[in-house]
Amino acid sequence: MPHQQDGTAHGLLLVEDTPSLQMLYATVLRKAGYKPMLAASGAEALTKFAEHRPRVVLLDLMLPDADGLMVMREILELQPETRIIVITANGSVNNAIEATREGAHDFLVKPLGDIRMIGAVASAFAELREDVSLTIDEASRSDALDRAFMGRSVAMQEVHSRIAAVAASTAPVFILGESGTGKEMCARAVHLKSARAAQRFVTLNCSATDPERLEIELFGQSPPKSGRGQAQSQVRAGAVAQADGGTLFVQNIQDMSPDLQAAFLRFLQRSSFTPVGDTRQIKVDVRLICTASRDPTEDMRAGRLREDLYYRLFVIPITMPPLRARGTDIHLLAQHYLAQIAAEENKQFCRFSPDVLDLFLNLPWQGNVRELINVLRHAVILHEGEIVTREMLPPGLSDARKLATNAGHSPTNAVFEGLTMAQIEERVITAAIARHDGSVPRAARELDIAPSTIYRKREQWDKS
Structure with a gap:
C-alpha cells in the first residue's frame, strides 16, 4: 500500500x-x-x-x-x-x-x-x-511540477509564457493573485526553469512567522562565543544563507516591520547581510521571488511597504488567474489531484460523474485550487468507490453555484442561501483561512474570534 x-x-x-x-x-x-x-x-x-x-x-x-x-x-x-x-x-x-x-x-x-x-x-x-x-534531478523536478501546474486556458498560457521569459533573468519577480491560485507553484516553476534549478528553493512566509523571530529566520543568528567549537556548532543559518546560489521565495513581505524592511532593502542593494548577533558581512548570490496576500501597490500607498523597497521588488510581475477564469483547466487539475489524493488514502477513486464535472465549471471557487483540493480530499476520505458523485461533495457546495447563475442576489446571499447556520459558519471560517494562505491566527483576527475556537471547530468538522 x-x-x-x-x-x-x-x-x-x-x-x-x-x-x-x-x-x-x-x-x-x-x-x-x-x-x-x-x-x-x-x-x-x-x-x-x-x-x-x-x-x-x-x-x-x-x-x-x-x-x-x-x-x-x-x-x-x-x-x-x-x-x-x-x-x-x-x-x-x-x-x-x-x-x-x-x-x-x-x-x-x-x-x-x-x-x-x-x-x-x-x-x-x-x-x-x-x-x-523537486530535488531528484532537473528533468523529474520539471515533470512533477508541470503535472500540478497544468493548464490549456489562455490565462494559463500567458503565465507559462511569462515564466519562460523571466526564468533566465536574475531580476526580482513579484507574483500576484488571489489566495490559493498557486503562487508558490508559480515561483517554483520560475526556479526550476532557471539556471539555478539544481540549487535550493527556500521559502519564508512573513505572516506565518513570529514577528520577534522574523529577522533571525531571514538572516540567521550567531550566538555569543563562549567557546569556539560550541559557537560554531550553534550557528543558525537563516533563509538568505540557505538560498545562496538558489532562489528565495518571500511571502507577505509587507508584514515585515519597518526596521526589517530597511535591513532587507540593504541586503538587496549589497547582496550581503549580517546575521543577528554578528558584525560580519556575508556575501550571497540569491534570486528573489515575492508574493503577497494583498495588492502591494495599496500596501505601499498605505505605508505598510516601503516605497523604495516596493520599486526594488516590483520589477517583473506575474499574475496567477483565479480558478473560475481557467475554464476546463479545472477538469485537468481535478483529475490530477484526485489521483494523487486517492493514492495517499489508498482509495480506488479515478474519475468524476458528468454532473460533478459540470458543477465544477460553474462554481465560484473562492478558495481557488486550495479549495478544490480540500473538496476532493473530503470526498475521498469519507467515501468509497471509483467515481466521485455529487452526493460525495461537501454539504452546501452545490449552493455556491448560484454565484455564477443568480445575478439578482449578492454573492454573500447566494453562497449562504439554503444552508444551515453550522454550514455557513464552516464556509466562512474556511474561506477566511484560505484568504490568509492557511494561517489560522490571521483568519481568527479577521473574524474577531480566538484561534483556539477555529481549531476546536475544525476538530468537530473532521469528526462529523
Whole structure:
C-alpha cells in the first residue's frame, strides 16, 4: 500500500507517554498503513530520532521528563525538514499555536479524531514527497511540477509564457493573485526553469512567522562565543544563507516591520547581510521571488511597504488567474489531484460523474485550487468507490453555484442561501483561512474570534 512505503522509507515516530493513548493512536496509524516507531518520553524520542531520523513526528507536548517544545526544537535542529505534528490537550491550545510559530507542521487537540489525525499525517508525507520530487534531478523536478501546474486556458498560457521569459533573468519577480491560485507553484516553476534549478528553493512566509523571530529566520543568528567549537556548532543559518546560489521565495513581505524592511532593502542593494548577533558581512548570490496576500501597490500607498523597497521588488510581475477564469483547466487539475489524493488514502477513486464535472465549471471557487483540493480530499476520505458523485461533495457546495447563475442576489446571499447556520459558519471560517494562505491566527483576527475556537471547530468538522 502507498502508506506502507511512506512509513517505511521516511519513517514515522509517535511520541505519547500515556500507554492507552499510545496504543490507540498506533492502532489507528497501523490500520491506515503506517508503521510508527513509538516513544514514551522526551529522552526516548530524541534517542530514536537520532538513530532512525524519521521524516514525520507525532509529538505530545506534555511529556513526563521534558518540555515538548524543547524536544521539537532539538529535532528541528538535527533535521530542519522534519514535519512535526504536535498533540495538545484541549486547554493547552496556546502551546500548540506557539509550536506552529516555531516550525511545527500542524497540531491536533485531544481527544483526537481518527480522520483528522490520519489527514494530518498524510498531508505531512505528501509535502515530503513533493519536496523529494523537486530535488531528484532537473528533468523529474520539471515533470512533477508541470503535472500540478497544468493548464490549456489562455490565462494559463500567458503565465507559462511569462515564466519562460523571466526564468533566465536574475531580476526580482513579484507574483500576484488571489489566495490559493498557486503562487508558490508559480515561483517554483520560475526556479526550476532557471539556471539555478539544481540549487535550493527556500521559502519564508512573513505572516506565518513570529514577528520577534522574523529577522533571525531571514538572516540567521550567531550566538555569543563562549567557546569556539560550541559557537560554531550553534550557528543558525537563516533563509538568505540557505538560498545562496538558489532562489528565495518571500511571502507577505509587507508584514515585515519597518526596521526589517530597511535591513532587507540593504541586503538587496549589497547582496550581503549580517546575521543577528554578528558584525560580519556575508556575501550571497540569491534570486528573489515575492508574493503577497494583498495588492502591494495599496500596501505601499498605505505605508505598510516601503516605497523604495516596493520599486526594488516590483520589477517583473506575474499574475496567477483565479480558478473560475481557467475554464476546463479545472477538469485537468481535478483529475490530477484526485489521483494523487486517492493514492495517499489508498482509495480506488479515478474519475468524476458528468454532473460533478459540470458543477465544477460553474462554481465560484473562492478558495481557488486550495479549495478544490480540500473538496476532493473530503470526498475521498469519507467515501468509497471509483467515481466521485455529487452526493460525495461537501454539504452546501452545490449552493455556491448560484454565484455564477443568480445575478439578482449578492454573492454573500447566494453562497449562504439554503444552508444551515453550522454550514455557513464552516464556509466562512474556511474561506477566511484560505484568504490568509492557511494561517489560522490571521483568519481568527479577521473574524474577531480566538484561534483556539477555529481549531476546536475544525476538530468537530473532521469528526462529523
